[in-house]
Amino acid sequence: MHMADHGTDNFQRDVDLSLVGAEQDTVYEIDAAIRRIDRGRFGYCEMYEVAIEKERLKAIPYARFSLKAQAEIEKFGPRYRPFGQTMVHTRS
Secondary structure (H helix, E strand, C coil), X not given: CCHHHHHHHHHHHHHHHHHHHHHHHHHHHHHHHHHHHHHCCCCECCCCXXXXXXXXXXXXXXXXXXXXXXXXXXXXXXXXCCCCCCCCECCC
């Protein structure tokens, strides 16, 4: 096998693993959304405790954060509360 073929194979393997990881993340988020439904917390922002925008939930049904909270997380990075029931984002 030619060296370029090895490089192509390695690249494809990396792409495939990345896709699998993204799928696993989505399954986790959906499972967490089902748990929020069971607890009566679905549709509420985990950072600000306000209702998540309906359009956001239509686009991302498993969203955990409002648009404002998500923008802060993307700008400043997540803050974790390590001893809560789950690892959730909190404001500092």
